[in-house]
Amino acid sequence: MSTLTPAAHRKATTGxxxxxxxxxxxxxxxxxxxxxxTAAGLGAWLLALLFAAPVMWMILTSFxxxxxxxxxxxxxxxxxxxxxxxxxxxxxxxxSPWPSLINSATASILSTVLVLVLAIxxxxxxxxxxxxxxxxxxxxxxxxxxxPVVAAIxxxxxFARTVGALDNIWFLILMYTSMNLxxxxxxxxxxxxxxxxxxxxxxxxxxxxxxxxxxxxxxPVAMPxxxxxxxxxxxxxxxxxLLARVLTGVVAGTAPVFLTGFVSGQGLFLxxxxxxxxxxxxxxxxxxxxxxxxxxxxxxxxxxx
Amino acid sequence: xxxxxxxxxxxxxxxxxxxxxxxSRERALAWARRAPLLPAxxxxxxxxxxxxxxxxxxxxxxWNSLSPDxxxxxxxxxxxxxxxxxxxxQAILTTILLTVSVVMASxxxxxxxxxxxDKKFIGRGLARTLLIAPFLVVPVAAALIWKHALLNxxxxxxxxxxxxxxxxxxxTTAPQLDLLSQAPMMAVIVSLVWQWTPFMMLILLAGLQxxxxxxVEAAQMDGATPWAIxxxxxxxxxxxxxxxxxxxxxxxxVQNFDAVFTLTAGGLGTANLPYAIYQTFYFANExxxxxxxxxxxxxxTIVVATFALRTVFSLFKKEAAx
Numbered sequence: 001m002s003t004l005t006p007a008a009h010r011k012a013t014t015g016x017x018x019x020x021x022x023x024x025x026x027x028x029x030x031x032x033x034x035x036x037x038t039a040a041g042l043g044a045w046l047l048a049l050l051f052a053a054p055v056m057w058m059i060l061t062s063f064x065x066x067x068x069x070x071x072x073x074x075x076x077x078x079x080x081x082x083x084x085x086x087x088x089x090x091x092x093x094x095x096s097p098w099p100s101l102i103n104s105a106t107a108s109i110l111s112t113v114l115v116l117v118l119a120i121x122x123x124x125x126x127x128x129x130x131x132x133x134x135x136x137x138x139x140x141x142x143x144x145x146x147x148p149v150v151a152a153i154x155x156x157x158x159f160a161r162t163v164g165a166l167d168n169i170w171f172l173i174l175m176y177t178s179m180n181l182x183x184x185x186x187x188x189x190x191x192x193x194x195x196x197x198x199x200x201x202x203x204x205x206x207x208x209x210x211x212x213x214x215x216x217x218x219x220p221v222a223m224p225x226x227x228x229x230x231x232x233x234x235x236x237x238x239x240x241x242l243l244a245r246v247l248t249g250v251v252a253g254t255a256p257v258f259l260t261g262f263v264s265g266q267g268l269f270l271x272x273x274x275x276x277x278x279x280x281x282x283x284x285x286x287x288x289x290x291x292x293x294x295x296x297x298x299x300x301x302x303x304x305x
Numbered sequence: 306x307x308x309x310x311x312x313x314x315x316x317x318x319x320x321x322x323x324x325x326x327x328x329s330r331e332r333a334l335a336w337a338r339r340a341p342l343l344p345a346x347x348x349x350x351x352x353x354x355x356x357x358x359x360x361x362x363x364x365x366x367x368w369n370s371l372s373p374d375x376x377x378x379x380x381x382x383x384x385x386x387x388x389x390x391x392x393x394x395q396a397i398l399t400t401i402l403l404t405v406s407v408v409m410a411s412x413x414x415x416x417x418x419x420x421x422x423d424k425k426f427i428g429r430g431l432a433r434t435l436l437i438a439p440f441l442v443v444p445v446a447a448a449l450i451w452k453h454a455l456l457n458x459x460x461x462x463x464x465x466x467x468x469x470x471x472x473x474x475x476x477t478t479a480p481q482l483d484l485l486s487q488a489p490m491m492a493v494i495v496s497l498v499w500q501w502t503p504f505m506m507l508i509l510l511a512g513l514q515x516x517x518x519x520x521v522e523a524a525q526m527d528g529a530t531p532w533a534i535x536x537x538x539x540x541x542x543x544x545x546x547x548x549x550x551x552x553x554x555x556x557x558x559v560q561n562f563d564a565v566f567t568l569t570a571g572g573l574g575t576a577n578l579p580y581a582i583y584q585t586f587y588f589a590n591e592x593x594x595x596x597x598x599x600x601x602x603x604x605x606t607i608v609v610a611t612f613a614l615r616t617v618f619s620l621f622k623k624e625a626a627x
Contacts, residue, residue: 037424072465277443277450292507296507
């Protein structure tokens with residue numbers, strides 16, 4: 001048993017017994033399953049709507065005109081318009097969000113690529129052919145993630161200022177890479193560990209070389225996990241504010257930094273704020289919904305399956 | 306751990322005939338295994354550990370960038386200031402209060418939601434997706450929405466709903482809240498609980514669904530009440546997931562900057578340490594003081610992280626032992 005990987009282990013236990021309990025759980029053994037579940041379902045739906053209400057309100061308000069947006073009581077049935085989005089994209093105000101959106105995309109995508117380049121070999125060395133004391137290495141990685149950014153930000157700022165890397169997107173990319181690397185190594189290790197040892201052994205016996213084994217055995221199993229890791233790194237970089245605010249300025253400012261322009265309430269345009277929030281959250285919402293199952297696994301550092 | 310290593314070290318590598326040859330081959334093999342790890346390791350040490358060492362050094366200096374000629378060794382002076390300055394001490398207390406209350410509240414609500422979502426009902430997948438949404442809104446954007454679209458005293462949704470409900474009963478004197486100025490800490494906590502509850506829910510749901518059902522079946526056969534099952538079977542099983550969620554959440558919430566920055570700009574006693582440090586070095590240019598505060602945060606985090614590592618480790622050991 002001890003030689004089985006988690007995946008194989010799960011397969012081994014999903015025998016008839018497991019299926020039987022599964023049926024039991026859903027069917028007979030609950031005292032009154034129908035009534036019970038209806039109540040639970042109603043409760044869950046009520047809370048789900050409550051939790052999603054701010055998001056839905058944000059989306060709805062972004063399609064209202066400024067006068068309809070700022071009313072008390074709220075005007076839910078007001079006419080829908082794209083004015084706020086036009087305003088946000090600078091057609092009337094002249095301040096375009098595009099540079100910051102492009103900076104965010106550049107920083108998020110390139111740092112994600114860098115993370116993958118560094119993390120995949122590391123995860124390989126920690127799972128498929130682990131180095132000695134691999135758990136110690138894992139915990140070193142994790143401990144770097146637990147250090148608050150504020151504890152290192154001043155030297156980073158001073159360094160960037162000295163070498164002229166302030167307001168430079170490349171320096172931010174390096175920072176985001178270091179921010180996401182520990183998580184990526186942890187996640188990826190748990191995904192690579194799911195490659196069954198038997199398959200690796202079979203490949204070895206068949207005389208497959210390292211590259212062929214990686215391509216034919218490891219990649220197919222690990223690919224979805226690698227994709228999920230990439231998505232999570234992308235989300236974290238896209239969301240980051242503190243580093244971007246301290247290390248960038250006019251040229252390399254990211255979308256969250258752009259959003260901070262809306263923090264002060266003076267001359268506020270509510271619909272425009274909502275439109276900005278929607279546009280900037282959209283990539284994360286898409287990425288997150290697409291990877292919601294892997295999201296937990298990633299965020300819990302691979303500790304929860 | 307040993308089993309995991311045993312599964313990987315394959316026979317055949319030790320088959321070399323000459324002992325010396327074998328040893329050098331072994332060493333070469335060990336390096337070949339380490340090599341893929343090194344780029345990531347070296348990169349992280351350079352970018353995260355080195356700056357912290359510099360922070361540590363600066364924390365013992367008297368350094369305000371506006372008067373650079375006064376830079377000198379200050380001993381523990383900065384640390385004394387961090388622990389005695391009313392603003393910074395307040396920031397420490399705020400950080401603790403914020404972290405503990407947000408983690409606790411989101412864990413309890415997340416547990417409730419996970420228990421509901423563990424049951425089968427119509428549209429469960431959609432309900433789950435809706436529940437994840439708060440976690441997926443960019444944090445600054447979420448804070449902006451709370452500040453302007455929900456909590457704003459004149460046109461925010463919450464007061465708007467109050468006005469509307471009261472008007473249904475023919476009243477024009479609906480109570481109007483002003484959380485942002487009356488109870489700013491509450492505003493920050495509420496918005497963070499809203500963002501973090503889905504995270505807790507997802508982890509606890511994963512825990513619930515990994516629960517071995519045969520013991521639950523057996524308990525039901527023996528006539529155990531649902532509460533007894535929850536208390537004696539579900540909760541103990543969930544314990545490590547609760548710990549994991551709580552501690553990971555704590556690590557992120559201790560570092561929270563976006564919500565404090567956006568909702569209150571640290572006003573009215575809501576400045577937590579990350580925000581206070583940001584202000585100390587970015588606006589007050591007190592580099593030594595900011596560094597000392599940074600070191601204090603790290604010490605605090607190490608305390609939490611030690612527990613976090615232990616929890617993650619217990620889950621992780623289970624996996625490695627399989």
